[in-house]
Amino acid sequence: MGSGEGALFLDLAGPGEDEQVLRDQAHRVAVEVLRPAAWALDRMTPAERIAPGSPFFTAMATLKSLGYHRFFLPAEAGGPEEPLSALAQSVVLEELGWGSLGLATAFLVDMLPVITMARFGSPELLAELVVPWVEDQTGAFHGCWAITEPDHGSDFLGLRDGDAPAYGRAQLVAEPADGGWLLRGQKSAWVSSGPIATHAAVHAQAGREGDLFHSLFAVVPLDDPGVRRGPPADMLGVRDDPQGELFFDGVFVPERNVLVPPGPLYPAFGDQLLCLTSSVISNVAVGVARAAFEEALHHARRRVQGGAPIARHKNIQLTLYGMFERVETARSYTRAALAHTQANLPGASPDVLGASPRHARAAQVYAKRVAYEVAHDALQVFGAQGLSRDSLIEKLFRDARSLLIEDGTLEVLALDAARDLIQNYEHVTYDLEEMMATW
Ligand SMILES: Cc1cc2nc3c(=O)[nH]c(=O)nc-3n(C[C@H](O)[C@H](O)[C@H](O)COP(=O)(O)OP(=O)(O)OC[C@H]3O[C@@H](n4cnc5c(N)ncnc54)[C@H](O)[C@@H]3O)c2cc1C
Incomplete structure (x- = not known):
């Protein structure tokens, strides 16, 4: 083409x-x-x-x-x-x-x-x-994924330096019971699909004396006795996916529902799972960005001001170009990150080393930022219409804003990537004098 x-x-x-x-x-x-x-x-x-x-x-x-x-x-x-x-x-x-x-x-x-x-x-x-x-x-x-808790949002991303910090006791605790575990506590009000889900993938601190980062990971049918749900939250954006709390009042989880046994959440399991979710959500974010760009382009071709479609005005042309450039570069990088993650997740082939947290997080941070910036610029192209509840761009803008928090805030994701690259990025160092002497 x-x-x-x-x-x-x-x-x-x-x-x-x-x-x-x-x-x-x-x-x-x-x-x-x-x-x-x-x-x-x-x-x-x-x-x-x-x-x-x-x-x-x-x-x-x-x-x-x-x-x-x-x-x-x-x-x-x-x-x-x-x-x-x-x-x-x-x-x-x-x-x-x-x-x-x-x-x-x-x-x-x-x-x-x-x-x-x-x-x-x-x-x-x-x-x-x-x-x-x-x-x-x-x-x-x-299904839903119940990770965060009222007092532990970003904490669960495990910002850590060397060994995992404890951050105290989790608010969902799994106590050993005959043939399994008893879950007591709750997850945050932000669990996506929490109000309607039939099953949850749940992280719970293993044992009363443990800490946030020593957890088990289990699947829990949400019609089990002892499960309660909070009311669906009323949010600014992403209103099309209901969010809400999950409470566990002594819910029995048989051992066979425990997918990852008690142990440190990081680095092995947590990092790799987050590589998958980061690279997946980054590709979704590109779709949000493209939707906003296409809305703005369509509007700019039709809206006449100053005697011409606004797409003829240079400032709008540059805005549209900037949006296009960001969508295209975000697509390229997020596709590469997803391909790398899929090829390198443990179990993908016998000799893989594991997916790369810094690349998956960079894809997520970059694509979310692009989605927000592009939605922001698109709204400006719409003028007052963009602020109206009757325009799609108004909804896209609210959704893109929520993306900066959903699945980890931009800052915390970026800090996690920084930790990985400072600890693990390998590069060859040159002695300049030696290099010039042999030149
Ligand atoms: C649309 C949406 C969907 C969601 N879906 C789910 C879901 O399916 N399951 C689920 O369990 N949760 C879900 N969440 C929760 C989401 O993961 C958390 O909102 C997110 O991780 C941030 O946690 P918090 O809201 O508690 O903010 P906090 O952790 O309180 O952070 C507040 C601010 O402080 C900063 N901050 C916090 N800690 C640090 C630190 N150590 N260093 C530097 N800065 C820091 C943050 O960047 C942020 O700006 C969802 C949230 C949204 C908005």
Whole structure:
């Protein structure tokens, strides 16, 4: 494709024929299902959003009926026979983000318990929980990822220097019990899909005497006795994915539901899981950025001021160019980061070293920042219309703002990347004098 209408990707870095088909299908889903559902949800009260018949459930059921939830699983756990390439995954994630950040987030957290069960679960757990989830075409199952706690948000990203700091006692504690563990405590009000999820992937401090960073990781059915939910939160952005607290009043978790046994959260498990989530969410963020850019471009071509479409004014041209440049560079880097993560996660092949936290975090920080900056610039291109609750850009701006906090704040993600590069970045040092002497 040349520079004509519709050339969304550079041929060099863009998708091949298979990815193009996937992209077209995912884009249709985003246009016909995700955008309208997200728009309707954004205008509802928190209670309406989670009531039976809410567009949230229709959107999730559509993604399931099309099999999107299987795309990210290995074949042996019910994924496609021919695993989706990292590029194809990127293409799909970008379209989901373009359609709705909230529904894309809901889709991703739904997969988290299952992806981790597929990797770490016993054959019994696979049969009991993964198989029905894979076969579900109606949205009967929905996962969430319960990490943060009222007093431990950024703390859970484990900003650490050498050994993990303790940060005191976690607010969700797993006490040993006969044949398993008893969960007591709570998770924060920000757990995505918490109010409607059927299963949670839960981090809990192991033992009363432990600390935040010595946890177990388990999957918990949320209809178990002792589970309670807080009310759905009323947030500025990402309103299309309900968020809410989860309380555990002595919930029994059998040993076989424990996917990662008690131990230090970092570096082995936590770093690698966060590499996956960082590189995935970064591709979604590119979709948010592209959505804002395309809205602004469309508006600038049509809105006439000063006797001409505003796209003819130089300041708008430079703004549009700057947005385009950022979307394109973010796409390139986030695709590379996802491909690197997928190829290097432990278990991906016998000799992999592990995914790179600094690269995954850089992808996440960069793409989130780009999404926010592009949404900000797009709103400016819209003038007052951009501030109106009737314009999509107003919603995109609120969503992009939330991205700077969702799944780790920009600052904390960047500090974590800095820790990794200061500790682990390898480079050759030269003695200048020696070098010049032999020159
Ligand atoms: C849309 C959305 C979806 C979410 N989904 C989930 C979910 O599915 N599951 C879940 O468990 N949680 C979820 N969260 C919670 C999210 O992970 C936390 O909000 C985030 O990690 C920040 O924690 P906090 O809000 O408690 O802020 P705090 O940790 O209180 O941070 C407040 C400020 O202090 C800074 N700060 C904090 N600690 C440090 C430090 N050590 N060094 C330097 N600066 C620091 C931060 O950068 C920030 O600016 C979600 C949040 C949002 C907004």
